[in-house]
Amino acid sequence: xxxxxxxxxxxxxxxxxxxxxxxxxxxxxxxxxxLQGVSIQIEQGEFTAIVGPSGSGKTTLLNIIGGLDxxxxxxxxxxxxxxxxxxxxxxxxxxxxxxxxxxxxxxLIPVLTAKENVEFVMLLQNVxxxxxxxxxxxxxxxxxxxxxxHNRPAELSGGQQQRxxxxxxxAPKPAFVLADEPTANLDSASTANLLDIxxxxxxxxxxxxxxxxxxxxxxxxxxxxxxIEDGKVLSDLRR
Amino acid sequence: xxxxxxxxxxxxxxxxxxxxxxDLRRLTDVPFDGAHExxxxxxxxxxxxxxxxxxxxxxxxxxxxxxxxxxxxxxxxNSQIRINMIIMTVIFMLALIFGIINTMLMAVLERMxxxxxxxxxxxxxxxxxxxxxxxxxFIALIGAPIGMLLGYxxxxxLNRVGIDLSxxxxxxxxxGMSDTVRPNLNAETFITxxxxxxxxxxxxxxxxxxxxxxxxxVEALRKI
Ligand SMILES: Nc1ncnc2c1ncn2[C@@H]1O[C@H](COP(=O)(O)OP(=O)(O)O)[C@@H](O)[C@H]1O
Ligand SMILES: [Mg+2]
Numbered sequence: 001x002x003x004x005x006x007x008x009x010x011x012x013x014x015x016x017x018x019x020x021x022x023x024x025x026x027x028x029x030x031x032x033x034x035l036q037g038v039s040i041q042i043e044q045g046e047f048t049a050i051v052g053p054s055g056s057g058k059t060t061l062l063n064i065i066g067g068l069d070x071x072x073x074x075x076x077x078x079x080x081x082x083x084x085x086x087x088x089x090x091x092x093x094x095x096x097x098x099x100x101x102x103x104x105x106x107x108l109i110p111v112l113t114a115k116e117n118v119e120f121v122m123l124l125q126n127v128x129x130x131x132x133x134x135x136x137x138x139x140x141x142x143x144x145x146x147x148x149x150h151n152r153p154a155e156l157s158g159g160q161q162q163r164x165x166x167x168x169x170x171a172p173k174p175a176f177v178l179a180d181e182p183t184a185n186l187d188s189a190s191t192a193n194l195l196d197i198x199x200x201x202x203x204x205x206x207x208x209x210x211x212x213x214x215x216x217x218x219x220x221x222x223x224x225x226x227x228i229e230d231g232k233v234l235s236d237l238r239r
Numbered sequence: 240x241x242x243x244x245x246x247x248x249x250x251x252x253x254x255x256x257x258x259x260x261x262d263l264r265r266l267t268d269v270p271f272d273g274a275h276e277x278x279x280x281x282x283x284x285x286x287x288x289x290x291x292x293x294x295x296x297x298x299x300x301x302x303x304x305x306x307x308x309x310x311x312x313x314x315x316x317n318s319q320i321r322i323n324m325i326i327m328t329v330i331f332m333l334a335l336i337f338g339i340i341n342t343m344l345m346a347v348l349e350r351m352x353x354x355x356x357x358x359x360x361x362x363x364x365x366x367x368x369x370x371x372x373x374x375x376x377f378i379a380l381i382g383a384p385i386g387m388l389l390g391y392x393x394x395x396x397l398n399r400v401g402i403d404l405s406x407x408x409x410x411x412x413x414x415g416m417s418d419t420v421r422p423n424l425n426a427e428t429f430i431t432x433x434x435x436x437x438x439x440x441x442x443x444x445x446x447x448x449x450x451x452x453x454x455x456x457v458e459a460l461r462k463i
Contacts, residue, residue, distance in 0.1 A: 068359055068457045089363055096361020103460065106358040121360050168360075 009102045013210050014077075015176045016042040016065055017087035021074030023060050023231075034060040036073070042176070047202045049222035050212040058212035059180050065210065066099050066178045067091045070148040079175045080203060100169030102211075106154040106161040107229045114140065114164045115149040115176060136229040139167035143197050159190025163197060170201065176208035183218055246418045247408070330433070335436060336443045342374050343447035354451055355459025364452040371451050375444030379437050387433060394424045 002149050023035040034057045037231050059234045063069040076083045122132045143163035161203040169177045201207045227234040282407035287305045295303040382456040408418040
């Protein structure tokens with residue numbers, strides 16, 4: 001595989017390399033071909049939207065890139081590791097250290113405070129308390145919630161919860177962040193706010209984001225737009 | 240004749256006559272310092288057989304008999320009660336097992352999304368398994384003392400007041416039983432049952448915990 005590509009007179013690291021991936025769901029009566037030969041390379045520092053109508057295969061693609069599901073055919077390299085070489089438990093560990101997840105419905109743990117939610121993955125990684133506290137504070141400030149550390153998810157708005165989720169995804173310093181329709185449950189003000197924060201983290205921290213959406217306002221903010229339809233890449237535009 | 244007596248035990252009412260010892264001596268020619276039967280109470284009643292055997296060796300030609308030989312119905316009654324206790328304990332333990340499985344299965348299924356998220360962000364199966372088992376143990380540790388206290392207080396109260404079975408007193412008299420039952424608690428049974436409950440709780444948590452680690456994050460996360 002290629003680990004680096006020449007791009008704008010600069011060598012950029014390839015974080016995600018999807019090679020001719022197919023995914024067919026067999027459990028259903030009629031097998032569903034959700035992905036039919038998708039090849040994508042995502043470089044470090046990109047801000048990429050995966051776009052397509054409902055049922056086009058966005059979630060399937062993101063799940064496979066994130067190591068949550070396995071392809072029927074094809075290979076995925078994340079940070080240089082081919083995911084099919086990892087068994088289930090290794091894959092869980094790999095996700096813990098390499099991939100940040102932001103889910104459509106936030107999925108914060110309701111009984112934990114915002115701070116504890118952000119800290120959680122670092123606890124799984126046995127990061128010391130001092131480092132955890134510092135990193136949590138830094139991240140919560142980065143998402144504009146420096147003063148809401150001790151609030152439970154129920155005491156936060158949807159937009160605020162999703163910002164906590166972004167902070168949680170960034171906590172273990174992943175290679176990239178995957179977000180499946182992160183703004184689908186947000187109003188337009190919260191959507192704009194969340195994208196401002198993601199774009200700033202992308203610009204200032206060089207954090208790689210891959211998110212799916214079918215919201216035009218979100219698409220407009222992306223620096224690269226990959227359109228898929230019927231499980232195939234229709235277009236791939238950088239701007 | 241001095242009078243007719245009535246106890247709660249109709250069997251003994253029909254069988255026994257009480258008389259002055261001197262009258263009996265006169266009637267039976269038993270010498271003044273003699274006896275025709277000596278009753279012994281032993282501290283450990285489960286050792287009656289060994290003690291009786293030892294006495295028999297010492298005391299022959301006298302006949303040594305245990306309560307089981309003199310009154311086999313009593314022995315039957317005893318073992319009947321013991322079997323009943325075991326059956327009841329098993330029933331309660333089964334109810335407990337299903338109660339716990341049900342509670343924890345709910346706790347797992349209710350939080351499918353949460354568990355899916357935890358596994359997605361890197362909590363491994365071993366940790367998820369331990370989490371569910373620990374949760375069950377905590378619930379058992381909170382519940383057990385409360386249950387122990389309630390059970391203890393109930394027993395003490397009933398022991399003081401007694402359970403009134405006088406409605407069935409006629410029937411109970413036939414068996415030679417009192418119409419008030421006073422439950423008693425012995426420490427050994429109490430502790431055995433508490434330990435059994437906690438062990439049962441841990442065993443019962445295994446199925447829900449297995450269910451939790453068999454969840455696939457993608458499928459669990461899809462649930463609304
Ligand atoms: N677990 C599954 N079993 C069967 N079919 C599925 C499953 N998940 C998704 N699909 C199907 O695969 C296709 C792509 O779905 P998905 O990746 O969720 O699309 P999108 O996220 O773009 O809406 C759809 O036709 C969907 O019905
Ligand atoms: Mg989707």
